[in-house]
Amino acid sequence: MSDATAAPTAAAAAPDGGTDAALGKRSWWRDDASESVRRNLGLVGVLLVLILIGFITKPDLYGDPEWFADNVFSILKLASAIGVVTVGMTFVIIGGGIDLSVGAIIALAGVWCTTVATQSYGAGGMIFAAVAVGVGVGLVNGVLISYGRLVPFIATLAMLVAARGLASQISNQQTQVSRSVTINRIASENLLGVPLLVWIFVLVVAAGWVLLNRTTFGRRTVAVGGNPEAARLAGINIKRHTVLLYVLSGLCCGIAAIMLTSQATSAQAAMANLYELDAIAAAIIGGTLLSGGRGTIVGSLLGVLIFSTITNLFAVNNLSTEAQNMIKGGIIVAAVLVQQVQFKSLSQFLRRNRATT
């Protein structure tokens, strides 16, 4: 199931060729429990390397402390909407599912909350509409998957097509400008020197971390994704839990829709294009297992930050989007390859080799 619970048993039963002394000396680095911590440290390393590349390529900009601080917030703002979506996506993937409809839900929620009729209810009405649409679509996804027994891939793929269709129907294919000053100011206001968007991002990530690591809901999510049958026998209502996971993802999309609408001061049916792929990629880089049962919020957060740092770095150096996409693809492949060659088996392999020679 989870790394944390599996660790003591694995350590005790390790078919280790070494003596008891070797077992006792077993370092923190080789311990299973810290596997995800090690992976996250690797990601932090990648982030530092990216910043270092920035310093080398554009010393005039990166050397200016004021510009550098602004740039950090700029990267965080760039990461904010997709980061909120990735938190929901991480839950869904850990729970053994996938949500391809996140971009479409954002578009539908964004368009719905910027219609002339909704805007007449003011900022509160717009936020309610976006969140309610997100939760509603997530609920439909969850019910179709749990009780309709559709494969998550197919159910959410259908929702991707349908939600974007509905969004362009409602918006009449036009760009809908948000006239609510309150909504538009979400993207430009600062609170205690930190942009409001970054606060929302941080709060969602913190809530996600607590929910995954410190609540029964989070533990159940890992259990359902790791081994559904065992989870069912342990008395977890898998179907209801799965519905809740998609509702959670929809909720995150609703929040992201408000953030994106305020950034662009408008919404349209084509907004948040391909966000599903960005969110899945960020979760995977962060060490979330696509088959479910393993993943961390911190890892996903680092995945999102790496992507937005690359985007920022490429823009600052005036490099094309094509080159950037190739690098991103390479990073995804590299991250998954590294995950397959698990640190544990690698160190075991090295030790075995040392024993035979």
Added chain:
Amino acid sequence: MTQRARDLSRRRVLFGGAALGAGALLTACTSNEEPNTAQTVAAGPNPNASPGKKVVMGFSAPAADHGWIAAITNNAKAQASQFSDVEFRAVAAGANAAEQRAALSTLISQKPDVIVLLPYDGKELNSFGLEAMRANIPVVNLDRAFPDALAYRLQIKGDNYGMGVAAGNYIAAQMKAKGVSSPVIGEIAGIDNLELTQERSKGFRDALAANSMRVANRRAAEFTVDTGQREATLLLRALPKMDALWNHDDDQGIGVLAAINQANRKEFLMVGGAGAKAAIEAIKADNSVLKATVTYSPSMASSAVSLARLIGQGRKMSDLAELQVPKEIILASETITKENADNYLPLGF
């Protein structure tokens, strides 16, 4: 036990009621009533304005994904409805070139007198143009050209290269007027793998190079508002001080302007593209960085319908000596500034 069950059911009823109420409130929120004006050719004292032979006109354009395409379809419909002698038959083009081809083949079987067509891709629908022309149905190609000259009777399109040139020339002139010798110029393009984006950027580069200026940083957005905001934010980061900015598309320009406001920058001038109504109004008000926009007007759909009617009736264009409508029309890209904004406001979409 029963107490608990009743509690649960009451909770369910309450929750269900709340959900229904929220649903009802939400559905009420989808209404979207905003006036949608279209630009048409005014029916003035023109001999061609008088009703002539009845013309059955087929029309097909891709499903609208942004304001410009939506305006194309609206304009075509509005223009056709002004002629009592035109029967307008629009077919849904579906989501890609193959679906559009299928829709068009049913249109051919209805034997219209003339077809006005904005293809998904000129190259992919070239064979349809040939087929229709062989069946003696004149094809009016709108904006996305067929490579084969036999595939169309009339081609009417905007000038992408000229658009870039117009933007480049305007910026160069402004920079010289301000006495900036080596200006820092930014560019926010549309979808980068479209030919039209490449042509626009080439025109822009060429016009700047003629004035020995160059683009300092170029970002490609995706013609959508949120990507416009994202790429503009990145561009503003990369260029802490900028003198001029050209954004290819006024629709994504809403996002670009939002990013500029959020970054609180106003040291540069911005030129837009296409000629959206909101952009023209902003230029006229002269209270933002947006000082000009270069046109790529969807009014070409109105012109196409108007000319297709003449082709169907075998009439001539009244200002030309020739007895037939010409074969190719390339619209000039015009520069809208504060001075002439009023003239262009009716053409904004």
